[in-house]
Amino acid sequence: MKTIALINQKGGVGKTTTTINLGAGLAELGHEVLLIDLDPQAHLTYALGLPAHELDVTVYDLLKEETPLKEVIVERAENLRVIPSSLNLSGAEMALSSVAGREFLLKEALETLAHEPGYILIDCPPSLGLLTINALTAANEVYIPVQTEFLALQGMSSLIQTVEVIQKRLNRELALGGIIATRYDNRKTLNREVVEKIREYFGDKLFRTVIRDNVSLAEAPGHGQTIFEYRARSNGAKDFRAVCAEMVERAEK
Numbered sequence: 556m557k558t559i560a561l562i563n564q565k566g567g568v569g570k571t572t573t574t575i576n577l578g579a580g581l582a583e584l585g586h587e588v589l590l591i592d593l594d595p596q597a598h599l600t601y602a603l604g605l606p607a608h609e610l611d612v613t614v615y616d617l618l619k620e621e622t623p624l625k626e627v628i629v630e631r632a633e634n635l636r637v638i639p640s641s642l643n644l645s646g647a648e649m650a651l652s653s654v655a656g657r658e659f660l661l662k663e664a665l666e667t668l669a670h671e672p673g674y675i676l677i678d679c680p681p682s683l684g685l686l687t688i689n690a691l692t693a694a695n696e697v698y699i700p701v702q703t704e705f706l707a708l709q710g711m712s713s714l715i716q717t718v719e720v721i722q723k724r725l726n727r728e729l730a731l732g733g734i735i736a737t738r739y740d741n742r743k744t745l746n747r748e749v750v751e752k753i754r755e756y757f758g759d760k761l762f763r764t765v766i767r768d769n770v771s772l773a774e775a776p777g778h779g780q781t782i783f784e785y786r787a788r789s790n791g792a793k794d795f796r797a798v799c800a801e802m803v804e805r806a807e808k
Contacts, residue, residue, distance in 0.1 A: 556589065556668045557806065558675040559732060560694040565710050566681040568702040569737035571598045572772055574678040576791070577698075579781035580799035582634035587673030589628070592640035593661075593690055594680040595647070600639040603631055604779025607641045615644045618651065618660045618689070624667060632781075634673075648685050657685060658725055662693035683717050691721040696732030701753065703739045703746040703765070708753070731760055733805070735798060739765040764797040 561574045571594070578588045592599040593614060597607035607613070616622035617638065629637045651657045665675065677690040691697065697718050701707050715731070722729045734757055740746050754761050766772075769791035775782050782791045 556587070556671050556673045556675045557696070558665065558677065558694045559696045559698050560677045560679055560687075560690040561698045561700060562679045562687060562690070562714065563699055563701065563710075564681050564683055564714060565702075565707060568700050568707055569766065569772075570681070570700045571602060571678050572776070573698075573700040573735055573737060573766070574676050575599060575602055575776075576772075576782045576795040577799060577802070578635060578674070578676045579632070579783050580795045581674055581802065582632065583783060583796075584799060584803065585634065586803075587634050587636075587671070589636045589638065589668070589673070589675045590631075591638045591661075591675065591677045591690075593644075593677050593686050594640055595642060595645035595686075596680070597640040597642065597644075598776070599678045600637070600641070602776035602779065603637060603781070605629060605631075605637065605639050607639055610639055610641060613641045613643065614638045615641065615647060617664050618647060620660070620664075624664055632784075644686070651685060658688050658692050661689040665693055683714075688721065688725070691718065691729060692725045694726070695728055696730050698733050698735060699731075700735045700737050700766075703736050703743075703749040705745070705749060708749065731757075733802075734761045736761065736765040738768045740768045762798055762801050764794055764801055766791070766794045766798070769794070 578590045582588045600607040612622045612627050617627045627638050631637045679687045679690045736750050767790050771786040771789040772791040775785035
């Protein structure tokens with residue numbers, strides 16, 4: 556399975572929303588998808604209607620090597636599976652700090668899936684700690700969701716530098732797969748200028764499709780649903796279908 560880590564150390568850029576709906580869109584296209592919630596806040600888990608505070612096993616048990624992969628995976632919908640998170644994951648940095656090869660724990664846990672078809676999408680925490688390093692070490696590509704405001708661009712250079720360090724020291728296969736502009740409003744000059752600035756620096760790494768600001772995308776997690784389950788005809792659903800089509804197109808190239 557192709558493994559993609561979605562990262563941005565800035566919160567509120569739509570990272571979790573992007574992870575969920577890319578996964579759901581790819582599943583709708585018939586691809587096998589595994590979503591991994593690697594954020595201690597467990598927003599992806601809750602947004603998919605899974606009670607993180609009640610789950611017996613989560614990604615934390617997988618990282619501690621106490622539970623096999625198949626027992627941590629939850630079937631969420633056709634072609635769509637999830638490895639959930641919980642608040643227990645907040646103790647991972649300290650609990651795993653003395654473990655040898657701690658940067659490779661997730662990669663090793665996912666090894667059995669390496670040659671299966673489909674996609675693994677990892678929702679990373681908004682920080683560049685051990686959990687994010689595990690995601691980057693396990694991934695083939697990095698996707699960066701970026702809100703179309705100038706402040707959202709501030710941390711881009713340090714984020715790219717982190718990816719390059721991981722590529723040099725831990726994962727030579729890691730590549731910047733794409734940048735996805737989120738919360739876009741074509742009526743705002745600022746939003747248009749930010750998209751052009753990203754395109755100027757990153758060229759075709761920026762997806763052609765932008766994710767428009769859409770109230771349905773904000774409402775869907777409160778119902779424990781993907782955008783396709785909640786409002787299949789909304790602009791949010793249309794945009795994510797288009798991004799998923801681009802993903803498949805890029806993968807084929």
